[in-house]
Amino acid sequence: MKRPVLFAVVASLAASLTACANSPLGQTAERSLAADPRLENNPALFAPNPTQAELPADFPSEIPRYPNAxxxxxxxxxxxxxxxxxxxxxxxxxxxxxxxxxxxxxxxxxxxxxxxxxxxxxxxxxxxxxxxxxxxxxxxxxxxxxxxxxxxxxxxxxxxxVVSPAPSPSPQPQNPAVANETPEQLRQYVQDLTALGIFDNETIQPNEMMTRRQYARWLVAANNRFYANSPGRQIRLAATTAEPTFQDVPRSDRDFAIIQGLAEAGLIPSALTGEATAVTFRPDAPLTREQLVLWKVPLDTRQALPTATVEAVEERWGFQDASRINARALRAILADFANGEQSNIRRAFGYTTLFQPQKTVTQAEAAAALWHFGIQGEGLSAADIQSLDRPSVTQAN
The missing domain is CATH 3.30.310.80 (Kinase associated domain 1, KA1)
Structure with a gap:
């Protein structure tokens, strides 16, 4: 009895499917169950991914490679x-x-x-x-x-x-008008750094204020140019995927890699150095004298800054306004005194008994500070770098 019933059920289902085949619903079901012709005509869909391209062995190592590409x-x-x-x-x-x-x-x-x-x-x-x-x-x-x-x-x-028009490979001469505007004591510093290409294509306004953004850019460019052959002394730029340290310097900022790199190296105060309140960088704010020294001196000494007090700075420098200097900057200013004639303060500001820590720095004064890196007797000046470059140029010719 069970076998005839089974045959009847199967026959009924077959009839139903045959009846639906000509209906829109049946045709849709038929297409959904049918083999995908793309799989028959394109077996590569099931093939493993092709081998990733590789750079040639002679790809120049000095060309930067974007890390997330x-x-x-x-x-x-x-x-x-x-x-x-x-x-x-x-x-x-x-x-x-x-x-x-x-x-x-x-x-x-x-x-x-x-x-x-x-x-x-x-x-x-x-x-x-x-x-x-x-x-x-x-x-x-x-x-x-x-x-x-x-x-x-x-x-x-x-x-x-590759590039058109091609600029001259030799350094551009100092603009006479700019040279004449620059205070005589600072003129050579500006000219030497210009010859090294530290300012890139920026037009130097020697007596105009220096912004924090601009000084960060010059500081990294100068340090890395002076130590082009010493990777361990160069400031590494931050990756574009790094978490921004400052709220006002997002990844989209044109100087993000530079400013973030300085923060990650601990060369500028930030939350990374324990300054919980330093959540903004204020890139377009004027650079002050104490900030100039604070950012630069660690690149001269290459070691921890000494403990400093107002009294110690007053004794060494004779500054009448030492009590107005930020506690963190006091340490850098004391260390700068030990650099003798190569101190940033003497080179940029000359002899003074008033440091005026919050006074705005001019572009020419910033250039003077960046003219020399290192401690007295062991450092490098922009003039030294030019002298080191000349033999290679002569040999190439």
């Missing part, structure tokens, strides 16, 4: 051009990528090429010796989560092949 392709340039064109993708924004390369080029002795009306849009060009680099990025993406694509092209050789 994946290399897609590497292709040679036109025949006879010694270089490569590399394509990358990153989950970060185009602004973050641009900011990273801008900061890296400024801090590592690259010469940025100024954009002209004929320059390619969304492109950053730089040169270092005979190495030319162009970074180009896409700003418009098809979707909200689409990665940013950018191209890094480098050429070793003739600069005109």
């Amino acid at each position: 994946q290399l897609q392709t590497v292709s040679p340039l036109a025949e006879g051009e010694p270089g490569q064109l590399t394509r990358w993708t990153s989950p970060d924004s185009a602004a973050q990528i641009e900011q990273f390369y801008q900061a890296q080029f400024q801090a590592n002795n690259w010469q940025l090429v100024e954009a002209t009306p004929d320059s390619e849009p969304n492109t950053l060009a730089a040169r270092r010796d005979d190495l030319q680099v162009k970074v180009s990025w896409e700003t418009a993406q098809a979707g909200e989560n689409a990665p940013t694509e950018f191209v890094l092209k480098y050429l070793e050789g003739e600069p005109q092949a």
Whole structure:
């Protein structure tokens, strides 16, 4: 009895399916159960991911590599051009990528090429010796989560092949008008740092106020230029993915990598150095005298600052207003006294019995402080760096 019932059920189901096959619902069900033709025609969907592209073994180590990017392709340039064109993708924004390369080029002795009306849009060009680099990025993406694509092209050789117009590789002479505006005692410092390219393409206004942002930029550029051959003495720029230390210097800020790098190195007061109230950097505020010394002296001594008191600073320097100096800055000012004639205070401000810790620093005074790094007898001056550069230039010619 059970077997006929089973046959009846099966027959009934078959009839139902046959009846539905011609209906819209049945056709939909049939399509949903059918094999996907894309799987038959495109077996690569089941294939493992292709091998990730790799940089050539001779990729110049001095070219900065964006840390949060994946290399897609590497292709040679036109025949006879010694270089490569590399394509990358990153989950970060185009602004973050641009900011990273801008900061890296400024801090590592690259010469940025100024954009002209004929320059390619969304492109950053730089040169270092005979190495030319162009970074180009896409700003418009098809979707909200689409990665940013950018191209890094480098050429070793003739600069005109990469950047146009190509700037002169020799330092630009000091603008006579600027030289005449600079106080005589500070003129040589400004000229020497200009010759080293520390100010990049900025127009120096020697008697104008120095901002905190600008001093941070010059400080990193000068230190890393002086110690270009000593990686252990260079200030490392922060990664663009780092958690911002200051509320007013987000990752999108053009100087984020520099300012964040100084904070992470403990060279400027922040929450990282135990200053719980230092939650803002105030990048466009004027730089004060005590801040100039506080940020610079650790790069001279390369050791912990000494314990200091108001009385000790009064005794050494003879400052009548030592009691008005910030307690943290007192330590740097006392250490600066031990540097003799190479102290930042003597070089930037000359002889004085009033330090005026909150007085605004001029651009020429900031340049004077950055003219020399290190302790007396063992440091390096901008003039020394120029002398060290000359033999290599002569040999190259």
